[in-house]
Amino acid sequence: MSDQRKTELQMYWRDNIRAVSILLFIWFVVAYGCSIFCIELLNHIQIGNVGLGFWFAQQGSIFVFVILVLVYALWMDRLDRKYDVGE
Amino acid sequence: MFLDHLFIIAETDPARPWTWAFVGITFALYLFIGWISRVRDSKGFYVAGQGVPAFANGAATAADWMSAASFLGMAGLISFSGSDGAVYLMGWTGGYVLLALLLAPYLRKFGHYTVPDFIGERYYSETARIVAAICAIFVSLTYVAGQMKGVGVVFSRFLEVELWMGVMIGMAIVSFFAVLGGMKGITWTQVVQYFVLILAFIIPTVAISRMLTGDPIPQTAFAFGDISQRLNEVLAGLGEEIYTEPFTRFSKLNVFMITAALMFGTAGLPHVIVRFYTVRTVRAARYSAVWAIIFIAILYTAAPALGMFARFNLINSLHESRITELTVKHDGDVKSFSFPGESEAAWQWVQEAGDDANLTYSVTSKAGVPLEWATRWQNTGLLTFDDWNRDGTISLKLQETEADGKPVRKSEMAKIDKDIIVLSTPEVANLPPWVIALVAAGGLAAALSTAAGLLLVISSSLAHDLYIRFVKPDASEAEKVLMGRIAILFGIVVAGYFGINPPGFVGEVVAFAFGLAAASFFPAIFLGIFSRRVNRAGAVSGMIAGLLFTMSYIVMCTADKVLPMFFDAPVLTQEDWWLGISPQGIGTLGMVLNFVVTLTISSVTPAPPEEVQELVENVRIP
Structure with missing residues (x-):
């Protein structure tokens, strides 16, 4: 493997870490922030007939999780193409 | 002769012939798939030849992930935990995000058959490999025993066969497709089982959602219907905790700790991780994760709605129901008293019979509908009533009374096993008998698909990680597959035993x-x-x-x-x-x-x- 390719792969890994960190930050804010630590605060806001905090805890967080996993797959596709890795 | 028998059964429980039909058809399908996907080589046996398409692996992963507990138990748990039920909803789905982003693609790239393989290679230690294999076997065995028990409960309630018999039938079915087809057989049956279980969960939930809120989509009825407010009012009237109020069941700290433990724990469960070894590429592993979480979310976003609907319906039909008959079983002696006429004689007899008498109440709702399902669940022992104020009605209101000289607050529903919420919901809501049968078939699909995935982990840990590695490293392909089959059969027998005698x-x-x-x-x-x-x-x-x-x-x-x-x-x-x-x-x-x-x-x-x-x-x- 040439030195240039090695540097490229290191950059691929760095970009990968960045993608995962951003997505997991959102994961943490939604699951722990909105649904547990700030649930009482958010419950003052209504979504339909339930409090927003309750909604996040029981349903909203799951919708966000689905989107996170999808965005991850698409994001990584782009990185794979950019650095020309993968089978 | 056989038909006569069916008619007699149909009279006692209209859902039973339907249940036999659905369970028969789905089981025949699983057996057929097991037969056509039988394998000969060890790569086929342990990782389905690594040729499973992303969509199919997503469905299989979802079926693998959603156990008897997700299907039968979770909505019931939420139903009785209110807002704090979120620990299960978020714990099990949030862990999935960790698995998809942090573990699955890399483990697929690593490419070996098991989690102990990875631990052993990465930490260049045979001790670490053995410890990991033993942990995997221990976790999987206890988990699979729970699935087998779930199979037994469905059989004993809906088909009225003995629990051990139900477990045996379940074991026979799993052993057929798992022993024959290994991971390949398990994968393709799990794909079918996913669709059985999701239909079985969604159809009754949609029906109840429309009935209670007018909105057929449970996910939107959950927030935009008025059911949450009605349920809160009803619960306040009974003296129970408000449903949507957080931290009534666990403290804030414990909600956090339990959610996190469930999340990081699910991400590390070996039977789900190995599913990602079965796809062709790393990219396919990422996309099968996407499919799997979509498939899982369909059930997990409907479950909190069902939890609410079920709690509301249950209270609505049982609260202040009138007793029409009381059957007392004591020392092999069965006596029935009709109410209100023979109530005095009944209570006197209950007094004489003492605490070990078995009481079955036949009740009619306050609207005058006979609640036959309540009698049937009492027969399984998972639901019990106690009309302790002797007024001839079953009240769910928490009332002050005394037990052993100490003041307590209790209702007249002495016990309700949370596992019966999902199974009983269609009956409580008076849905047609075929829906009830579908739910039974769905519960079995959920239990069997998870059991099969766990059994494969037990088999690969025993045969691949321990036996072939340390006892017989020069085993031929045929021997490897044979060892895998023997190990899976061993797992099934042990799991069945623990399922019957937990x-x-x-x-x-x-x-x-x-x-x-x-x-x-x-x-x-x-x-x-x-x-x-x-x-x-x-x-x-x-x-x-x-x-x-x-x-x-x-x-x-x-x-x-x-x-x-x-x-x-x-x-x-x-x-x-x-x-x-x-x-x-x-x-x-x-x-x-x-x-x-x-x-x-x-x-x-x-x-x-x-x-x-x-x-x-x-x-x-x-």
């Missing part, structure tokens, strides 16, 4: 398996990928520290159940919980301890050998 620790361990997995597996796999520097000494001591800490706390809190021969009370009672942390959430602390120990020890001991560092570099690039 030892006290099984129920406890299943509840805590996630915490144990979080404290042991997750940090070892995660750091194995994301750190080149973490070495054998660090990982092994971290795993041991996390596991010992978590296990000893759990044992101390449940000593009377786990070690009944030594203790008759827990060493730590709820008041003495350390920082008030419940044993269900302690795995989170165990995990933090594991991380700290692993990183500290690794930093003061030499870096791993060059080839291991190269392995880490290699799994990072797809």
Whole structure:
């Protein structure tokens, strides 16, 4: 493997870490922030007939999780193409 | 002759012929798929030849993931935990995000058959491999016993066969497609089982949603229907806790600790991780994760709605129902009293018969509808009433009374097993008998698909990680497959035995398996990928520290159940919980301890050998 390719792969890994960190930050804010630590605060806001905090805890967080996993797959596709890795 | 028999059954329970039909058809389908996907080589047996398309692997992963507990138990648990039920909803789906982003693609790139394989190679240690294999077997066995018991419950309630007989039938079906088809047979049956279980869950939920809120989509009815407010009002009237109010069941700290333990624990469950070994490429592993979470979310976003609907419906039909007949079984003697005429004689007889008499109440709702399902569930012992104020009605209102000279608040529903909520909901809502039968078939699909995935882990750990590696490394392909089959059969027999005779620790361990997995597996796999520097000494001591800490706390809190021969009370009672942390959430602390120990020890001991560092570099690039 040439030195240039090695540097490229290191950059691929760095970009990968960045993608995962951003997505997991959102994961943490939604699951722990909105649904547990700030649930009482958010419950003052209504979504339909339930409090927003309750909604996040029981349903909203799951919708966000689905989107996170999808965005991850698409994001990584782009990185794979950019650095020309993968089978 | 046979038809006559069916008609007699149909008279007692209209759902039963439908149940036999649905269970028969789905089981025949599973057997057929098992037969056409039988395998000959070990790659086919352990990882389905690594040729499963992403969509199919997504469905199989979802079926694997959603156990009898997700299908039968979760909505019921939420139903009685209110807002705090979120720990299960978020714990099990949020862990999936961790698995998809942090573990699955890299483990697929690594490409071997099992989790102990990864641990053994990455930490260049046969001891670590053996420890990981034993942990995998232990976690999977206790978990699979729970699935088998779920199979037994469905059979005993809906087909009125004995529990052991139900477990035996379930074992026979699983052994056919798992032994014959290995991972390939399991994968394709799981795909079909996913669609059976999701239909079985969604159809009744949609029907009830439309009935209670006018909106057929449970996901939107949950927030935009008025059911939450109506339920809150009803509960307030009964003196129960408000449904949408947070932290009524667990403290804020414990909601956090339990959610985290469930998340990091699920991400480390070996039977789900191995599903990602079965696809062709790393990219396919990512997309099968996308499919799987979509498939899982369909059930998990409907479950909180069903929990609410079920609680509301149950209260509405049972509260203030009138007793029409009381059957008292005592010492093989059965007496029936019709109400209100013979009520005085009845209570007198109940008094004479004493505490060990078995009471079955036939009740009619306040609207005048006879509640036959209530009688049928009482016959299984999972629902019991006690009209302790002797007024001829069953009230669900919490009332002040005395027990053993101490004041208590209780209703006249003496016991309701949370596992019956999903199974009974269609009957409570008066849905047609075929829907009830579909739910039974769905519960079986959920239990069998998870059981099959777990059995494969047991088989691969025993045959691939232990026997072939250490006893017979020169085994031929045919021998490897044969060993896998024998091991899977062994797993089925052990699981069936525990399903019929569950030892006290099984129920406890299943509840805590996630915490144990979080404290042991997750940090070892995660750091194995994301750190080149973490070495054998660090990982092994971290795993041991996390596991010992978590296990000893759990044992101390449940000593009377786990070690009944030594203790008759827990060493730590709820008041003495350390920082008030419940044993269900302690795995989170165990995990933090594991991380700290692993990183500290690794930093003061030499870096791993060059080839291991190269392995880490290699799994990072797809």
